Amino acid sequence: MTIIQTKSSTTNKVLNYPLNAWYVAAWDHEVTRKLISRTVADKPLAIYRAEDGRPVALADACWHRLAPLSQGKLLAKDEIQCPYHGIVYNSAGRCVSMPAQETINPSATVPSYPVVERHRFLWVWLGDATLANPDTIPDMHQMDHPEWAGDGLTIPVTCNYQLVLDNLMDLTHEEFVHGSSIGQAELSESDFEVTHDDTTVTVSRWMHNIDAPPFWLKNMRDKFPGFTGKVDRWQIIHFEAPSTINIDVGVAKAGTGAPEGDRSQGVNGYVMNTITPETARSAHYFWAFMRNYRLESQLITSQLRAGVSGVFKEDEDMLLAQQTAIDANPDYEFYNLNIDAGGLWVRRLIERMLEAEGRTVSAGRTGRVRDAD
């Protein structure tokens, strides 16, 4: 008999991030003719729109003395001027003017990163540009599809991005963290199913014939005024590597066929989450709650955004407390439970990406903490 030694699931407390991936750098509405500075994967970026509307992401440091271009000026067309000595670059990062001399140093360039505007987000690729294929941008089509309505926000989280992924891949925490809105004991009591392929992980959980928690009762009554009674509730968590998680969530009147595919007697939402590593210990957490009912109601859009925002504030507090405890207990390891199956597949897929890039799996303790912002 041959015993094959398989690699055990490592459970890094501070996971490194792949670079050959699309990350959201900003909401579409944040990218304007006014420069913004944003750090993605430890790379500070100067982000803006050219006059023709095309988004641009340049390294936020002038070739000459590294002054932040984001504090400079946008000129005509696609050009940006360094605030320090007036060196001008175009959107490709090529120097087009060196005020103090008659020629341009041919080496003078700043990295210009591939960007794509899609699903209401600006996606940026910081790794090997020759591999940047827009077809690999995660599917978040509900963000701007006529059959869906909703909105979202950004949470600046002061923890390793993987902790957010862990949080979203196992929703049994809802009972304890979100007891007043979406939590209920049936979350922990019901079975779940995990599947995966090379780039995705799916965790599905159905809760049959239960009371709707407050958040869902409100949503049911938005669609079915005066609704009372039991519901079937679902949470189908779709992870797409390296850091996008869209959760198909909803409830339907119990026994009306939702588990078999007929959701007409229910309400359905998609919690769209994409988490962009900022540093080893901070991340930009972009989220939105999209729904496919009462599309005309801006009131419901605002209420849902405020409601989910309150729920996510509870997560943010927990994640910050967790990161603080992780850093305060460097000698203690993570241990895993059966409920972590989804999260561990996520880690496995990310670790494979890191290995393919020849990068270390652990970001270790070298990561910088977030600057005050």
Add this chain to the structure above:
Amino acid sequence: MAATNIEVWQQATVVETVAVATNIQRIVLAPTSPKRAEPGSHLDLFVTIDGERHKRSYSVVDSTADGSRVAISVLQAPTSRGGSIFMHAVQPGDTLEITQPLQNFPLRVGAPSYVLLAGGIGVTAIVNMARVLKNLGANYTLVYAARSRERMAYLPELLALHGDRLRVHIDDEGTQLSVAELVGSVDPHAELYMCGPIRLMDAVRRAWRERELNYPNLRFETFGNSGWYDPEEFIVRVPRLGVEARVPAGRSMLEALEDAGVEMMFDCRKGECGLCEVKVLALEGAIDHRDVFYSERQQHAAAKMCCCVSRAVTSPTGLQADAARGPAIVTIAVS
């Protein structure tokens, strides 16, 4: 901060040397700390000339994906300053001190179309770019010009890989490159990447400006090692310091001044940054400007020169007949 300009030095073992054209040696290196070489990257290494270490730059022709094997190619020029003679003598098993790949000539992904122009040994900077563009399915044309077929490194490989996208111009076969035609037919949104002799690159730059094409779309790299004239020995004088130094054909004026004990300011040593600029006080002969720092107007004025690459020659015509009058003499002021 053009990508990678931090020199990380390491040892590399020579694993293969092979002649790939007349006087051109391909040298494959196995570095101790491999790093992937992006298209357009080069490495610096130390050569030994007369017992002294000197730094030289060579484009990375190709490398394995993980950078564990890196190939360069070296032309042994008749006017070699000594580096290429050293490099042609290395044998498998030798070790060299090299940097990880450095990048001053990055290829931008996403241009609507590309022209890659290689002149002679300049092909070494272009081979990798062409391969990447082919892999990306980009719209590109590869133009390769040289004086004769036997001087063209990698020609069979390039023909096999790029087929109709490769246009070959060979002087002694009567198919000389016409810069006017080339630049005249370039798609106005194309990016042109070139590496070759300075005469070729000057001609392309001039044609590019005349056609009023977008200047930042013209990309080039020069290691400052070719001029309008063959290098000849000349004399440099610095009256304020009472220095007179001989600049041999195989040595730069900056090196000669350093050898003479003059404390010089410099950075790139390839005619780009302008830090080694000296004022020309008097001149017997002409200046062979080999830099890309000065505009044509400034070069023509000949009031200053970049001493890292530019030289003095006896005759503005460059004719050997005039050289009999003795070495050119340039009198300068240094900072």
